[in-house]
Amino acid sequence: MSIKELSLREERFTSGHRLCAGCGATIVVRQVLMATEKPVVVCCPTGCLEVSTTIYPSTAWGVPYIHNAFENAAATLSGAESAYRVLMRRGKIDKKDIRFAVFGGDGGTYDIGLQALSGVLERGHRLVYVCYDNQAYMNCLSTSCLIMTENGLKRITEVKEGDKIHAFDQKTHQLVLRRCTGVFDNGIREVYEVETLHHSIKATANHPFLVLKRNGRGRRNTFVWKTLAEIKVGDEVVVLKNLHGGKPFKFNFRKTEKGDYKVNRVNEINIPEYSSPDLMKYLGIYVGDGWVRTEKKETGFALPKNSKARKTLVNLHSKIFGSKIRSDDAYVYVDSVNLARFIGCLGFGQGAKNKKIPGWVFTLPKEEKENFVRGLMLSDGYKIGGSFRYVSASGELLRTLRLLLQTTGFRVGKIHWQKKKKGIENKYFDTEKIKNIRLAGCEPTLDLRVEDEHNFIADGIVVHNTGIQRSSATPLGAWTTTSPVGKVIPGKTQNRKDLTACVAAHNIPYVAQASPSHWRDLVTKAEKAFNAQGPAFLNILAPCPRGWRYPTNQTIRMARLAVETCFWPLYEVENGNWRLTHKPREKKPLVEWLKPQGRFKHLFKPENQHVIEEFQTKVDEDWNSLLKRCQIE
Amino acid sequence: MAKITGKIVAITGNAAVAQGMRQINPDVVAAYPITPQTDIAEEFATFVADGLVDTEYIAVESEHSAMSACLGAAAAGARVMTATSSQGLALMWEILYIASGMRFPIVMTNVNRCLSAPINIHCDHSDSMGARDSGWIQIYSESAQEAYDNIIQAVRIGEDEKVRLPVMVNMDGFIVSHSIERVELLEDESVKNFVGEYKPSFSLLDVEHPVTFGPFDGLGGFYFEHKLAQIEAMERSREVILRIGREFGALSGREYGFFEKYRLDDAEVAVIVLNSAAGTSKHTVDMMRREGHPVGVLKLRIFRPFPTRELCEALRHLRAVAVLDRATSPGTTGPLFGEVKAALYDLGKRPLVVNFIYGLGGREFKPEHIRCAFEALLEISKKGKVEKPLDYLGLKEVEVIS
């Protein structure tokens, strides 16, 4: 079969599918389907091929297609194949020579779908099971994201490999600079917008965020990575605090007017629209010594007659609010429903023990923050030598004050009494509750890879590069998000499962291992598989640019190198006879295949040299035993 | 086994279902054996081996694959049946939702058995009650005869163009599945005519018109609307169930509705039961009626869709009702009780309702137990209030360390 003849055949897997640029699995599907001109019914288990080819209402399948679940593609198609036989026998459908093919990823084949596959092989259904083996469970940020780099904020599209990016050190909770080791195009995807009090970010549903996990009283809080799909409104995500000067805060406050429900008389008062240094000083005094009683329409301050704080307060009050004040020897009162409501809604907390500094204060310009602290010191602080001390009944106030002072440039000592440790406490990061998650539409998406710390800061929120999870097809030593490279464990510690041999042990008519780089070999094998009088199995290597971490144009090269290093030998088992279908002219060292792939990068550190050696030994052993099986000396 | 036509036979519940399946002669059966359903799988395999049916029988390697293969075959346009029980149904769980979501009229017999642990092979309704939200029509059968009759009707109900939903026919494990009873079988030809031919709207085998079954709904998709379509199909099934029940009555002399009332209309108190406990309850009602007590029974046949309106009409005149649940949901009441009580809420004047859990793990359910329930009901009726809303019937007196 010449390539020209193949090209005259009808394309049954159409363009317009949403798999990544350079996806190996799609090349596999095209090459397999071009091997037969008979009608084919296809079943896919859940996986990236299934999801990306059938996003309702679009289907890339020009053939009848069914998806049922993750672990049962073989069983599902065996039902269809049985129905085909009986319906023809019963004359309920016209006589047609239909073929059946499953396209399953390695997760749905090697792992969760193995039982159903084994059942189908044993029962002898006439179907072709194609495993597109991309060696992990594969799963991004919108291109509008701003990334914190060494040189300030950059759009994600402007970030280049080698740039230094701010990341979050998960052990020390500090801000660290890390090199960007790759930028990946994830194509156009549905993008969601996550909003916290001060931040918002656009990302795809599978993008991971660092979320605070409260472990209950007396236990240390921890952080967990959760995908956007898993997080919900109210979750606390790690966000970057404002490192540079903020903006005055715009209050969203509607004054109670005369004539409103239950309001007959309102004392005239000005409520400022924006925060200001004066207002912040006033509020500082309030946090120290004030209270509000909304039900009594009263704001009060415990400031004794002739104190400096009282004088300052009275001046500020008339300047900002312009209303009357009532006072006695110990207290100052303002009778205004609007002032009480205004202060009440700013989030400073009620009662001395529950006072705190709300998040919006952190976003203010430096001067406003400093004035707030001055006001606070004026009320409750006292001076010892050259430093100020501040005492409060509210632990929360002390903690938030400390953070505020740190981000405003004050040097702060320890808080001597603490109730409970929050999950995070330093000058760069904080947690914020998620206010809203909404679909923002479809946008182009990119992802970054960052050395060591696999996270980076996008639009002020700490996010992870996306998930690539280990399967039993993942090779030894490979990095995945569930076999991470740590200080003591260098990636996946187990060898791959030799599924092709497992399947061959079922003694079915046809089993083969193929690679899209060797297209003629692949198409020939697929043709044999479609013509087999019983179950046939094709294990086909499907390089994945995202999971394997290499540039999109290298897919076929990666596949070819896997064959030439003998990591992925090409052979077939036809009615029990093992035959090598391609012997590389020269067996290349494994490192040639490992080196260009980011997932093996850590193996090239001196301390991991042994893993490469082990891996090479394993490949050699497997190759030699295969040669023996194929009776080649 | 010889061909059986239109006669009265003495067979077990499992055999009766197998006979029904033989007469239906479905295109594909995919099943995996499990006690107490095994006889159905075995007997049907024998029919295949003897050429009494020309069904494609897939002896799958698990119940998960059984339901998966049924789904694949249904997508290929085949009439499909299966049978399971207990752990088997639990293993199918995931695919139950997919079968109803993809609107395939798969018919399954579930031989009710409790769920582990402790492992126990006997009857209760934990298995089917666990699957009550899966979008399957659920029919319950008191006897072998009813199981047989229901399986034949189920094919028509599920395949009706207004419905297109899977149907689960339940009968009690061992109590019915393994007891030999008198069963009237219809003529093979009558069953064949009654069930007719299945005409699917779409098929995987229609290669000239390729369709995609089971696409990814995306994150801004139409999941909600598709679920609504499924809900509406379930609503439409009410009318279809009654129509098929009448048609079956015309054929066999045994007409079916949503439930059966036994000495209920002139009763003051009554019990509501599913499946075989109805027999024991009816017997006890007869005894207690002779003693002058105004007691009755309502045997619910259709649990999904739940016949709320009709049930309220049937129960509104009562002073007190006991709902007998052969399943439990730790942390709340029995599942049937919750639904009955909710249904009665909209009645202005409504009976008092009380819940009895009975027969878990196949615990015997005897006339004295049902008498206990009736006595409690008569007491409630007299006092006009419920003092113990949930109680258990037939517990052993042992020391339990919990």
Next chain:
Amino acid sequence: MKEWRAEKLMPGALIPLGGTARWYKTGSWRSEHPVWNEETCKQCLICWIYCPDGAIKVKEGKVIGIDYDYCKGCGICEVECPPEAIKMAEGGEPDG
């Protein structure tokens, strides 16, 4: 069925037509675009067999161009083309 649209929901969520993905143009994903040189092309069709997106236009056994509606710009064709008749060029859109 020819006039079927996404808003017409079919029972069981099925898609009643094949190959509707063609409605969705993936060409805008590109950040680089391939340029095919007809002069140097040896018509070996290697680019076609390795293209993940079926974006090499072939007519009667011959390459006639690039389908920019669907090409995602992965660059496999440039790397694999034996006579180097395909070159990636900056930007998503081809000139003119």
